Amino acid sequence: MVQNKAFIYKSLPNGWPVPDKNLTIEDIGFDENAAPPKGGFTTKNYYVAYDPSQRGRMRDPAIQSYSPPMNLGEPVISVSVIGKVLRSDSSSIKEGQIVMMQSSGSESYSKKDESAVKTTQIIEPKDGVPLTAYLGLLGMTGMTAYGSLHEIGKPKKGDVILISAAAGAVGQMVGQIAVREGLHVIGSVGDDRKLDFILKDLGFTSGFNYKKENMADAVKRLAPDGIDIFYDNVGGELLDVALANMKLFGRIVACGSISTYNNAKETTPYGVKNYGAMVRKRLTWQGFLVFDPNIVQWRKERDENITKWIQDGSFKSIDHVTEGIDNAIEGFLGMLKGENLGKSILKIADPE
Amino acid sequence: MVQNKAFIYKSLPNGWPVPDKNLTIEDIGFDENAAPPKGGFTTKNYYVAYDPSQRGRMRDPAIQSYSPPMNLGEPVISVSVIGKVLRSDSSSIKEGQIVMMQSSGSESYSKKDESAVKTTQIIEPKDGVPLTAYLGLLGMTGMTAYGSLHEIGKPKKGDVILISAAAGAVGQMVGQIAVREGLHVIGSVGDDRKLDFILKDLGFTSGFNYKKENMADAVKRLAPDGIDIFYDNVGGELLDVALANMKLFGRIVACGSISTYNNAKETTPYGVKNYGAMVRKRLTWQGFLVFDPNIVQWRKERDENITKWIQDGSFKSIDHVTEGIDNAIEGFLGMLKGENLGKSILKIADPE
Numbered sequence: 001m002v003q004n005k006a007f008i009y010k011s012l013p014n015g016w017p018v019p020d021k022n023l024t025i026e027d028i029g030f031d032e033n034a035a036p037p038k039g040g041f042t043t044k045n046y047y048v049a050y051d052p053s054q055r056g057r058m059r060d061p062a063i064q065s066y067s068p069p070m071n072l073g074e075p076v077i078s079v080s081v082i083g084k085v086l087r088s089d090s091s092s093i094k095e096g097q098i099v100m101m102q103s104s105g106s107e108s109y110s111k112k113d114e115s116a117v118k119t120t121q122i123i124e125p126k127d128g129v130p131l132t133a134y135l136g137l138l139g140m141t142g143m144t145a146y147g148s149l150h151e152i153g154k155p156k157k158g159d160v161i162l163i164s165a166a167a168g169a170v171g172q173m174v175g176q177i178a179v180r181e182g183l184h185v186i187g188s189v190g191d192d193r194k195l196d197f198i199l200k201d202l203g204f205t206s207g208f209n210y211k212k213e214n215m216a217d218a219v220k221r222l223a224p225d226g227i228d229i230f231y232d233n234v235g236g237e238l239l240d241v242a243l244a245n246m247k248l249f250g251r252i253v254a255c256g257s258i259s260t261y262n263n264a265k266e267t268t269p270y271g272v273k274n275y276g277a278m279v280r281k282r283l284t285w286q287g288f289l290v291f292d293p294n295i296v297q298w299r300k301e302r303d304e305n306i307t308k309w310i311q312d313g314s315f316k317s318i319d320h321v322t323e324g325i326d327n328a329i330e331g332f333l334g335m336l337k338g339e340n341l342g343k344s345i346l347k348i349a350d351p352e
Numbered sequence: 353m354v355q356n357k358a359f360i361y362k363s364l365p366n367g368w369p370v371p372d373k374n375l376t377i378e379d380i381g382f383d384e385n386a387a388p389p390k391g392g393f394t395t396k397n398y399y400v401a402y403d404p405s406q407r408g409r410m411r412d413p414a415i416q417s418y419s420p421p422m423n424l425g426e427p428v429i430s431v432s433v434i435g436k437v438l439r440s441d442s443s444s445i446k447e448g449q450i451v452m453m454q455s456s457g458s459e460s461y462s463k464k465d466e467s468a469v470k471t472t473q474i475i476e477p478k479d480g481v482p483l484t485a486y487l488g489l490l491g492m493t494g495m496t497a498y499g500s501l502h503e504i505g506k507p508k509k510g511d512v513i514l515i516s517a518a519a520g521a522v523g524q525m526v527g528q529i530a531v532r533e534g535l536h537v538i539g540s541v542g543d544d545r546k547l548d549f550i551l552k553d554l555g556f557t558s559g560f561n562y563k564k565e566n567m568a569d570a571v572k573r574l575a576p577d578g579i580d581i582f583y584d585n586v587g588g589e590l591l592d593v594a595l596a597n598m599k600l601f602g603r604i605v606a607c608g609s610i611s612t613y614n615n616a617k618e619t620t621p622y623g624v625k626n627y628g629a630m631v632r633k634r635l636t637w638q639g640f641l642v643f644d645p646n647i648v649q650w651r652k653e654r655d656e657n658i659t660k661w662i663q664d665g666s667f668k669s670i671d672h673v674t675e676g677i678d679n680a681i682e683g684f685l686g687m688l689k690g691e692n693l694g695k696s697i698l699k700i701a702d703p704e
Contacts, residue, residue, distance in 0.1 A: 278637060280417065282639045
């Protein structure tokens with residue numbers, strides 16, 4: 001047996017997860033000599049993606065939602081984990097390959113049974129494309145951003161797009177893609193460091209810090225002729241302001257409504273009043289999940305375009321990397337609190 | 353000169369229009385011997401459609417909206433007026449034809465110039481189809497209902513549809529079409545007379561009087577498994593209840609939000625809180641105008657199906673007819689106040 005440190009979902013959090021109480025780091029052990037599960041494989045893991053949806057899965061199993069609840073006492077499930085195959089009993093996955101596993105544990109070593117094979121993606125390393133890009137722009141978050149922006153947002157060159165939580169994992173990717181496609185890209189963020197980030201690092205056209213400037217004033221100032229696309233990660237007051245400022249036939253991409261689900265038991269969500277604009281301006285407002293067929297159909301185009309854009313340097317995969325599984329809790333809370341700039345990633349080991 | 357009584361937009365209403373102050377009946381005269389305008393035609397009118405959007409056009413011209421404001425001192429503009437051609441200088445419109453004119457005055461006789469020809473529809477009388485059907489199911493209201501229900505609502509047999517203002521001009525047509533196409537049709541109305549009407553005359557599956565039963569309770573009771581389509585003419589609290597009860601991938605057809613524009617200066621619109629369902633349930637919510645290409649494309653199918661359904665008796669064109677232009681104000685206010693059952697129509701003269 002070798003040490004197999006894992007990031008464990010220990011007990012049900014009430015509000016913000018408490019380190020060492022709700023979340024722990026524990027050695028769950030790994031037998032490097034054991035055969036892989038029948039039809040499955042084992043891995044040594046390099047990178048684990050953090051994602052806000054992980055918090056939603058830390059819930060009372062009686063509460064229904066679109067993703068299943070996590071199991072207490074087990075490693076925290078990540079949307080995507082990248083590792084190297086140690087041993088394999090599967091005909092389609094070979095020893096030494098780099099793989100990305102879906103809905104997999106935050107742990108140093110993994111044992112995957114046969115059922116995991118069909119959702120595991122083999123990564124062919126490409127020059128100039130870092131492995132971490134597969135957790136971001138080339139992973140689920142990038143698929144979310146690329147698919148929904150195109151399928152629901154229907155961007156055209158010159159369109160004005162407003163993005164809420166613009167420095168967040170999805171927001172920053174939507175913004176980068178929109179910049180690349182010639183849109184006028186406006187970001188809303190909650191602090192000046194993030195404002196610098198979207199303007200200087202990501203190349204947004206403009207942006208504002210909603211804690212410093214009234215949202216309605218900011219949107220009027222930055223989009224005096226109105227908004228074609230509102231990419232909404234938040235809901236709440238900015239959604240209301242956006243509705244009031246949409247152009248005719250504008251599109252609202254409903255990616256998230258964080259403002260309605262944080263502390264949902266304690267506060268009533270902000271009541272949106274300007275929905276009359278849906279009729280008056282003939283708007284379309286649509287929600288989605290990254291697994292929906294209308295989103296997934298953009299995958300090939302996403303893979304080709306984003307790979308090309310990363311390789312030619314016109315695009316950056318910007319990551320916030322937490323080093324070492326011992327710091328996994330801290331990195332997770334930083335992501336939840338919106339302190340991390342770029343895609344939040346836990347690095348377990350250097351790729352060999 | 354003969355008498356040409358007209359329903360006149362006299363002065364800007366503040367709230368409910370006041371008879372004899374904001375709206376009047378006046379003789380504007382008509383010279384039956386005068387030649388028609390160059391390239392145009394003259395008509396003797398039979399029927400004039402009432403429509404809630406007429407109130408929106410009685411506004412300060414400085415306020416922008418999708419339809420132009422009406423001109424003070426002129427006949428009230430109606431979406432559709434049916435009459436017989438008296439004289440014509442147009443090559444495409446002939447004396448004696450029955451025509452339906454768009455955006456035309458509420459008056460006994462009309463003089464139409466060349467620009468009106470392209471929006472004027474020649475009605476070929478069909479057995480078993482009353483002329484008034486062309487103001488309703490076969491007119492703009494029916495186009496609104498048929499086009500939006502199919503384009504945005506995407507109805508499938510067995511779907512559960514909830515319709516607000518279900519006894520209103522659009523609501524009752526949506527309901528009849530949905531019944532005919534095998535949906536489970538639930539109507540929300542504001543009095544028991546209307547409830548009787550949608551259940552007994554229109555064949556809705558079920559319905560409730562929201563003034564007598566809590567909306568959330570009623571929707572839970574009548575749609576325990578949720579709603580596939582919410583056809584929204586009203587906005588407000590029922591919209592919030594609908595959002596909370598939509599099924600996955602449900603569709604919201606934003607046809608109107610009367611609750612947000614009546615008395616808009618005096619009260620704050622109801623704040624909708626359950627929009628988080630847009631993301632969680634991957635809903636689509638879309639507004640439209642009947643002139644939009646995606647709605648108009650359903651015209652041929654609408655004409656064929658509705659004509660067939662009226663002729664075979666499976667469908668009723670249910671009208672609320674105000675007799676005589678002297679009663680035009682009363683009929684208009686009844687329509688605005690929601691007192692009229694069926695499509696509200698002003699009859700000026702019997703077809704000859």
